[in-house]
Structure formats: C-alpha cells, structure tokens
Amino acid sequence: MADIHIRKTGHAGRITLQRPKALNALTYQMCLDIDAALKAWAKDDEVLLIVIDAEGDKAFCAGGDIAEMYETGTRGDYAYGRKFWFDEYRMNNRLHEYPKPVVSFLQGFTMGGGVGVGCHGSHRIVGETSQIAMPECGIGLVPDVGGTYILANAPGRLGEYLGTTASRMNAGDAILVGFADGFIPQAEWPALIEALETTGDVTVLEQAYQDAPKASLPAIQSAIDTHFGGESLGDILNSLEHDGGDFAHDALKKLSRNAPLSMACTVEMIHRLRGPSLTLRKALDMEYRFTYRAMEHGDFIEGIRAQIIDKDRNPSWQHELHKVPAVAVSKMLIPLGRNAVTFEEDNTMKIGFIGLGNMGGPMAANLAKAGHSVAGFDMADVSIEGVRNVSDAAAAAIGADVVITMLPNGAILRSVADEVIPAMKPGAVLLDCSTVDVESARAVAEQAGAAGLSSLDAPVSGGVGGATAGTLTFMVGGDDKGYQTALPLFEVMGQKAVHCGPSGNGQAAKICNNMILGITMIGTCEAFALADKLGLDRQAMFDVVSTSSGYSWTMNAYCPAPGVGPQSPADNGYQPGFAAELMLKDLRLSQQAAEAADADTPMGQAATALYEQFVEGEDGLGKDFSAMLPRFEKRGRG
Numbered sequence: 001m002a003d004i005h006i007r008k009t010g011h012a013g014r015i016t017l018q019r020p021k022a023l024n025a026l027t028y029q030m031c032l033d034i035d036a037a038l039k040a041w042a043k044d045d046e047v048l049l050i051v052i053d054a055e056g057d058k059a060f061c062a063g064g065d066i067a068e069m070y071e072t073g074t075r076g077d078y079a080y081g082r083k084f085w086f087d088e089y090r091m092n093n094r095l096h097e098y099p100k101p102v103v104s105f106l107q108g109f110t111m112g113g114g115v116g117v118g119c120h121g122s123h124r125i126v127g128e129t130s131q132i133a134m135p136e137c138g139i140g141l142v143p144d145v146g147g148t149y150i151l152a153n154a155p156g157r158l159g160e161y162l163g164t165t166a167s168r169m170n171a172g173d174a175i176l177v178g179f180a181d182g183f184i185p186q187a188e189w190p191a192l193i194e195a196l197e198t199t200g201d202v203t204v205l206e207q208a209y210q211d212a213p214k215a216s217l218p219a220i221q222s223a224i225d226t227h228f229g230g231e232s233l234g235d236i237l238n239s240l241e242h243d244g245g246d247f248a249h250d251a252l253k254k255l256s257r258n259a260p261l262s263m264a265c266t267v268e269m270i271h272r273l274r275g276p277s278l279t280l281r282k283a284l285d286m287e288y289r290f291t292y293r294a295m296e297h298g299d300f301i302e303g304i305r306a307q308i309i310d311k312d313r314n315p316s317w318q319h320e321l322h323k324v325p326a327v328a329v330s331k332m333l334i335p336l337g338r339n340a341v342t343f344e345e346d347n348t349m350k351i352g353f354i355g356l357g358n359m360g361g362p363m364a365a366n367l368a369k370a371g372h373s374v375a376g377f378d379m380a381d382v383s384i385e386g387v388r389n390v391s392d393a394a395a396a397a398i399g400a401d402v403v404i405t406m407l408p409n410g411a412i413l414r415s416v417a418d419e420v421i422p423a424m425k426p427g428a429v430l431l432d433c434s435t436v437d438v439e440s441a442r443a444v445a446e447q448a449g450a451a452g453l454s455s456l457d458a459p460v461s462g463g464v465g466g467a468t469a470g471t472l473t474f475m476v477g478g479d480d481k482g483y484q485t486a487l488p489l490f491e492v493m494g495q496k497a498v499h500c501g502p503s504g505n506g507q508a509a510k511i512c513n514n515m516i517l518g519i520t521m522i523g524t525c526e527a528f529a530l531a532d533k534l535g536l537d538r539q540a541m542f543d544v545v546s547t548s549s550g551y552s553w554t555m556n557a558y559c560p561a562p563g564v565g566p567q568s569p570a571d572n573g574y575q576p577g578f579a580a581e582l583m584l585k586d587l588r589l590s591q592q593a594a595e596a597a598d599a600d601t602p603m604g605q606a607a608t609a610l611y612e613q614f615v616e617g618e619d620g621l622g623k624d625f626s627a628m629l630p631r632f633e634k635r636g637r638g
C-alpha cells in the first residue's frame with residue numbers, strides 16, 4: 001500500500017494519509033505528492049474543494065518522518081533535511097493560501113508535521129480522540145510547519161506555554177487556541193466526507209458542528225499568562241520557580257525535559273512574530289531560520305538520538321536550562337539571505353526535444369531561454385544554444401516532464417514514439433508539434449495513453465519566423481490534463497493555443513486551416529496574374545482587394561507580388577518562408593483525411609494537384625509557396 005492515496009472523488013480532491021502503523025508520519029515524498037496534487041487541483045474546474053483525512057484510529061499524523069534526516073545529518077550532510085523542510089513549508093503555505101476550501105479530519109494525534117498538513121486549511125475538524133501538540137522542543141527543534149503562526153495568534157500566553165512545554169490539547173483546547181475550527185463526532189465523519197465529495201459544498205459542515213468536549217486550558221489560562229509573559233525563557237523559569245504551586249511544578253517538569261536552546265528560540269520567535277501584520281509566510285520564514293541551522297548548530301541530532309533512535313530519553317543538550325546565552329538565540333534566528341525559504345513558484349520543467357530542424361531548433365532555444373531544462377536530440381548533428389545534446393531520442397525522454405517532437409512526417413513520428421514512450425516517466429506528457437496525418441496522431445496518442453502518459457497533438461502555424469520570435473499558434477488535440485501541463489510551454493513558444501478537443505483534433509484543425517491557405521494563395525496569385533493581363537497596376541489591385549471583400553491573409557499579410565504590401569518572401573526572390581513542398585505535404589494530408597472521412601473537397605483537391613505539378617513537375621521545389629504568382633504570370637490559358 002502506498003503511503004498516501006491521492007485521487008479525485010466527485011467534486012473533491014482527496015488526500016488520505018495511509019501509514020497507520022507509523023502513525024501516518026509524513027515522509028518527504030508524501031509532502032511532494034500533496035504539493036503536486038494541490039498545484040494540479042488549483043487549476044482543475046472539476047475539483048471544488050479538498051478533503052484530507054487519514055487511516056487508523058490512533059493518529060491523523062503524529063509528525064514528520066525524521067529517520068532519513070537523522071541518518072544524513074549524523075554524516076554531516078544537512079542538505080536533505082533542509083530540502084525536506086523547505087518543500088514541506090511551501091506545501092504548508094499552499095494549503096493556507098489555497099483558492100478552494102481545504103477540509104481536514106483530525107482524529108487521534110496531530111502533531112508537528114501533522115499540524116502542517118491538517119491545521120492550515122479553511123475547515124479543520126476535530127473529534128473525540130483528537131490530541132494536538134507541537135512537541136518539537138523535545139527533539140531539539142522549534143514548533144515549525146507554520147505552528148508558530150497559530151501559537152503567536154493564540155489568546156494570552158498560550159502560544160509560549162504550548163510551544164515550550166509541548167502540552168497536548170484536546171478538541172476543545174485546539175479550537176480555543178486556533179488549531180481547529182469545529183468539533184464533529186467521529187462517527188459522522190464518513191457520511192460527511194461522502195457529502196463533501198458529492199456536493200462540493202462545505203456548508204454541509206456548518207450544520208454538523210457540535211459543542212466540543214470541555215477545554216482544559218481555560219482553568220490554567222491566568223497562571224499561564226502570569227508565568228509565560230516574560231521576555232525570555234529565563235524570565236519564565238524564574239517566575240515558575242518562585243511560585244511553588246501545582247501548575248508551576250507541572251510546567252517546570254515539562255520544561256526540564258526539552259532542549260533549552262529550542263525553548264529560548266521558541267519564546268523569542270513568538271514574540272517577534274506576534275502582531276497584526278503576521279502572515280503564515282513570515283512565520284515559516286522565521287521557523288526555517290532555525291530548522292536550516294538545527295542539525296549543524298542546534299540540538300536536533302541529539303534530540304532525535306535520545307527520543308527516537310536510542311530511546312534513552314536522556315539527551316545531552318548544549319545548554320543548561322537557565323544558561324542559554326542571548327547570542328545563541330540570535331545566531332539561530334538571523335535571516336538566511338539567499339538560503340531563505342521562498343514561496344515563489346518554480347515553474348521550470350524538464351523537457352526532451354526531438355527534431356531540432358528549422359522549426360524545432362528555435363522552439364527549443366526559446367524554451368531554454370525561458371529557464372526550462374532542455375535535452376535535445378536530432379539525427380543530424382545540430383547544436384542549439386542552451387540545449388543539452390543527448391545521444392538518442394530515449395535519452396532525451398528519460399526523466400522529462402514533457403517530451404516534444406518536431407519531425408518531418410507521421411511515419412517518423414511513429415518510429416520516434418516507439419523509442420520514447422517506454423523511456424518516459426509515468427504521467428509525463430508527449431507533445432507532438434509536427435504536422436502529421438490525423439491517423440498517426442491518434443495512433444501515437446493511444447500508445448501513449450496505454451503507457452500511462454498524457455499526449456497532445458499540437459501542430460503550429462507561424463512558420464520559422466514565428467518559431468524564432470516565439471509567436472506561433474498551437475492547435476491542440478488531447479486530454480485536458482496534458483493541455484494544462486503544456487500551457488506554460490505554449491506561452492513561451494507561441495502567442496496563442498487553442499484546445500480543439502480530443503487527440504487528432506489539433507491535426508484536423510491544422511490541415512483544414514492549411515487547405516484554406518493553399519486555396520487562397522492560389523486564388524490570390526491567379527487574380528494578380530489576371531489583373532496584370534487586364535492592365536491593372538499591382539499596387540492598385542492590392543489597395544482595393546486588401547480593403548475589400550477579397551481580402552485575406554495571403555493578400556494582406558503575405559502578398560505574393562514583390563514590392564507590394566508588407567515585406568514577404570516575394571520581396572526576397574521567393575526564398576521560403578513556407579516552402580511549396582511543405583504546402584503540398586499539408587494539402588496531401590488534407591485530402592488523405594477528406595478521403596478517410598468521405599468529405600467532398602473539390603477546391604482542396606485542385607489545390608493539391610496544382611502544388612503537386614508545381615513542386616514535382618516544374619520548378620517549385622525549394623521556393624516559397626507564394627511563387628505560384630510567377631508561375632501563373634508565365635502561362636496562358638492553354
């Protein structure tokens with residue numbers, strides 16, 4: 001069984017922690033999986049809310065899984081722990097700032113890392129068995145995962161008390177302090193979750209809230225406020241030691257177990273954070289200052305050893321309880337500069353790019369320029385700025401989030417697909433931008449789907465100029481998930497993407513568009529040749545038609561007459577632009593599709609025959625497709 005079960009059910013994005021034997025302790029991979037799901041669901045219109053729950057009676061989540069942190073940290077390798085915390089805190093913040101409701105069901109223990117997952121959403125539900133705590137000072141850490149945000153906002157000095165003593169809260173306490181929103185008897189949770197999934201509407205919760213079991217903190221709140229109101233840990237200890245009552249005795253006992261440096265820093269952090277401008281981001285930033293240094297300069301490694309590895313419960317802390325120097329606290333909490341936790345999105349992807357020709361080359365270069373990591377392969381030995389060359393197509397596909405192909409035709413696409421699909425990671429997207437027949441596009445999509453991949457056919461218009469300038473138009477067929485993943489790449493390589501429907505529809509749109517283009521170019525060239533013979537000046541012809549009902553892209557933007565209209569290949573000796581043979585390729589694809597679909601396309605058929613004659617029977621090969629004009633010019637009717 002996987003540690004976490006992520007799926008969509010009805011209108012809900014569903015996350016279930018399922019490591020009950022480990023009290024659902026949160027691994028690094030679980031953090032990454034939660035974050036990735038949240039990112040995807042934020043943009044998914046089918047998902048109206050998120051529901052997070054956990055298997056087992058004992059715990060929602062009793063903390064982070066720190067075994068690997070300990071193992072790497074004892075070797076002096078602090079990078080793993082820092083990366084874990086960094087990504088975990090970003091996930092915590094995403095839950096807090098999420099654009100849709102996030103509902104969590106917190107049975108049993110919810111501690112440390114569990115608080116980070118369960119206590120930052122919009123609807124935090126507790127039940128009879130709930131016990132919430134921030135016990136980090138016991139292992140030489142400080143309350144983190146955004147815990148200090150809740151503690152700093154808690155009434156009176158409850159934050160300082162709960163953060164340093166690690167005392168547990170029942171459901172009533174958790175609501176009072178701000179770790180939870182409402183109590184609902186646990187027997188009702190399964191039906192409520194089902195209702196949330198079916199309706200996507202959180203108002204079902206409001207009707208289910210009941211009075212929570214009595215909180216225990218109000219009875220000791222005034223003692224807490226008296227003793228935990230000092231400037232520092234030392235003040236708190238002094239105050240408690242001069243009291244002699246039961247509360248003070250109990251509190252001192254708890255404090256004597258925990259790491260002095262951690263507790264001193266916790267008090268300082270809560271003091272610095274408390275105030276009206278506090279945000280979760282600020283709290284996480286402060287916490288990361290400590291956790292970043294916790295293994296190297298704090299008591300974290302010793303704390304884990306004593307509590308979890310050797311279980312001797314006899315840690316040897318760096319400082320004595322009363323003797324934490326103020327400078328040690330300051331050192332743990334100085335800003336981290338460029339190492340600080342950040343919440344900006346890293347939207348860069350790993351891309352494999354196959355086919356680096358006239359179109360693919362500049363497209364790949366633009367992706368690299370935008371910061372994506374691009375591994376490229378072309379049969380011809382080409383090198384593109386910013387693109388890392390690899391030895392074959394499969395090598396470009398390994399580990400890639402998206403594999404892009406820009407190849408001459410459907411047969412080559414199919415053979416490249418055979419190579420790359422087995423090498424691609426599950427869930428990755430195969431994005432073909434070549435112009436190919438609809439049948440090949442659909443066959444490749446089926447093969448990719450069977451291998452657990454998303455696939456898109458996304459042919460382009462805009463030519464080499466558009467590929468270089470990053471202004472292509474993409475006509476896209478395929479599933480929505482793949483489309484959403486590829487959208488940021490379309491935005492880099494082009495100025496417009498249109499999702500045309502399921503697989504093959506992008507190619508369908510492309511060949512229909514280019515059939516119109518071929519037909520209109522022939523019509524425009526014919527009309528210029530006729531105008532010549534009628535003695536009509538080409539400029540006058542352009543001035544009339546470009547502003548009359550005969551206007552078209554071929555007349556207005558790509559005029560086939562040299563010296564007339566905007567700059568076009570006609571002004572450059574009909575150097576392509578868009579080569580006549582490529583137009584012939586697209587027209588043939590249109591006729592192949594028309595035949596398969598039994599569509600009557602007489603003009604498309606005639607245009608295909610004319611370009612065939614021009615490219616294969618005359619001198620059209622290698623010329624721009626607008627060179628039809630000099631061809632007609634030379635000919636009479638016979």
Ligand code: NAD
Nearest residue numbers: 355356357358359360378379380406407408434435463464
């Ligand atoms: P191109 O011939 O310049 O590039 C194709 C590249 O694919 C070549 O570099 C070739 O070496 C490489 N290649 C061929 N087989 C390969 C294989 N098995 N593995 C790896 N690489 C392989 O063509 P292009 O102009 O870049 O066009 C690419 C696609 O874009 C075509 O489908 C074309 O119809 C379409 N298209 C082109 C234009 C244009 O104006 N050029 C416009 C729109 C669409």
